[in-house]
Amino acid sequence: MAKHTKKSTRKFEKKHLKAVLEQRKAGxxxxxxxxxxxxxxxxxxxxxxxxxxxxxxxxxxxxxxxxxxxxxxxxxxxxxxxxxxxxxxxxxxVPEKLGKRKRLAPEEDDDESSEASFEEAPMGSDSEGEGEAEDDIGMTKEAMDALAEKDPEFYKYLKENDPEALQFDENADLVEVDDLSGSDEEEAPKKKKQKKAKKADDMSDEEVADSAEVTKGMVAKWTAAMTKEHSLRAMRQVVLAFRAAAHVNEDDGKEYKYTISNPDVYHDLLLTTLKNVPEVLGHHLPIKEAASGKVRVSTDSKKFKTLTPLLKSHTSSVHHLLTTLADEATLKLTLSSVTPLLPYLLPFKKILKNIVKTVVDIWSDASSSEATRITAFLVLRRLAVIGDPGLREAVLKTVYQGLIKGSRTTSIHTIQGINLMKNSAAELWGIDQEVGYATGFTFIRQLAIHLRTSITNNQKESYKTVYNWQYVHSLDFWSCVLSEYCSPVKEAESGKESQLRLLIYPTVQVTLGAMRLIPTATYFPLRFQMVRSLLRISRATGTYIPLASALLEVLNSVEMKKPPKASTLKSLDFTSSYKAPKSYLRTRVYQDGVGEQLVELLSEFFVLWSTSIAFPELALPVIVMVKRWLKEAGNKTTGNKNNKVNSGFVLLIQKLEANAKWIEGMRAKVDFAPNNRAGVEGFLKGFEWEKTPLGAFVAGQRKQREERARIMEESRREDERKRKLEGGKQKATSDSDEDMDDADQDDDSEAGFEDEDEEDDE
Incomplete structure (x- = not known):
């Protein structure tokens, strides 16, 4: 039976118990x-x-x-x-303890004295990059200036006996580095005492001054100490001087310990900093790297926590330098120095994200040289290898955004750089295929949404969200990724199927839908671009993609059936164009180019299956339709009367028929039925496709195109060199409108056609 409480107790609980409990908690x-x-x-x-x-x-x-x-x-x-x-x-x-300065607090320190020193100055954790460690200086420069005015004798005494007390660095107080350097470089107590005495003797006047001019002797002294003794004290001075060098000639309102006015000193300081700072860090904080590429740095050690402000200061200077450099050699050297710093920066995600964004900007910059862009990519690849899945995802997303940004303008002068970006970026998606699949699915889904919106939206210019260089290069990039990691050879080497293979179907469907969105002659070049992307996927993965029908639609268009008009225009470059200018339509030049592209793409499509047992049945419908088209083209009244195009298709038909007869002859020798799957797949397996009738024809055509492309590339480089020389002369004298017009005429970029064909887009 429950015990009943007194009425007074219940009354107390109702009115006063809560207040009493709160009062006790407060006490x-x-x-x-x-x-x-x-x-x-x-x-x-x-x-x-x-x-x-x-x-x-x-x-x-x-x-x-x-x-x-x-x-x-x-x-x-x-x-x-x-x-x-x-x-x-x-x-x-007047300060009574000027010799004692507060130090930067580690985030977790077991030393009681450290806890006592930093308990009232909480530090924000930078594990997620939400904040940087702030400086905690015991006495400010303003207070010391006031001391010099109020008690000049005491100030003079400090200057003579404790000059370090008068050195101020508003960005990073690294006094612990000096102690750590002394403890690491000397082992015996006797040597420690000698080291301290030597430090006191070596305190030079330039280290005492608030803003000392860096000289060659100082740089040489620091370099010797860093290379021979791995001195952290010397590295500290180098980092402080390098920070001033990174912000030289900038009016940012900040005061730096050192100043640099000599170009030779600037060059020497830059070289010694970028080369020796990573080496000194590697000596004191060795990196352990596993065979899989994973790295480990002892981030829990007191040494790492002490060097963290120094590391952040140096990284910040390097990052700022990357955003201001214009010289290719110096930019490449600075990028190379970032790679050995990456393992130490893994705990600081905010710093890494800023570095990745800057490096991607350099990698995607069309004005950068090929060597510089490759160096920038190596930095990104190293970070993707040693980073965790979250960091890899951030790198992949930033790289993809840089690729889209860098491919906005495409011309014969930029197409090589864009191909370099696509081929190099594709390598990153195979480092961690689980993360690669997740990011790839997201971006391909975005492309599909853009396509669906363009189809369902009836507005006049809705198709432009799909028909642009960025969309075309995005689909082509995913074809590069899938062909790189979904080939049967690589899957056999790894012993398992690639996770990226699941992206083949959505990529193919989006590409087929995009190429048929606007089936007019203006966008035949875009269709050819996308057909090449699908051919790459089919060739590498062994996936059959029905492309003959998309090409036959072009052959049966009005553009290819009607007689062409004479024209003096130069040939259209289909590799750097996704639409044809209005002036090219219905001309012999454009019809010749389209016919040449159709013959090339049809032959490239059929050569993929030139050793297939089903080749005769696959080629028969195309052979019949092309012959019918040739018959109509031969009509004297309604035919196109273009012998160059017609002869190209006649030769293609001959090679297809020859290859079909050859397959039929080889097929007659087999002793298995069509329902024998293993026998069908093993038919002519391992036979070289170049030895087939169609394969020999395609191999010869490829050599001719490669030679023609080589000549065009040499001509382009020569024109570009001349244009740079002319541009330099114009800059030295005055701008000339006529020369600028000539340069515009030499540029066959897509941007030159947009305004002219605005009304013919549909």
């Missing part, structure tokens, strides 16, 4: 705060006794009362962040 918090304060004061007293801080009578200093100790959070914020009067007076008084 417990106050008591706990006082206990923490007492422990802190005890630790501070112990530290003062250890460091030898005493008052004028020789007794240890008594810990002063914390003016904020008795405040709660509400009282603190209600005070409007006003500094109590006693604390304000303390900052203006």
């Amino acid at each position: 417990a918090k106050i008591k706990q705060r006082q206990q923490i304060k007492a422990k802190r004061q005890a630790r501070n007293a112990k530290d003062d006794e250890f460091l030898g801080d005493k008052d004028e009578d020789g007794k240890p200093e008594v810990a002063r009362e914390d003016p904020f100790g008795k405040m709660n959070v509400d009282d603190f914020f209600q005070g409007g962040f006003e500094i109590p009067e006693n604390l304000a007076k303390k900052s203006k008084a």
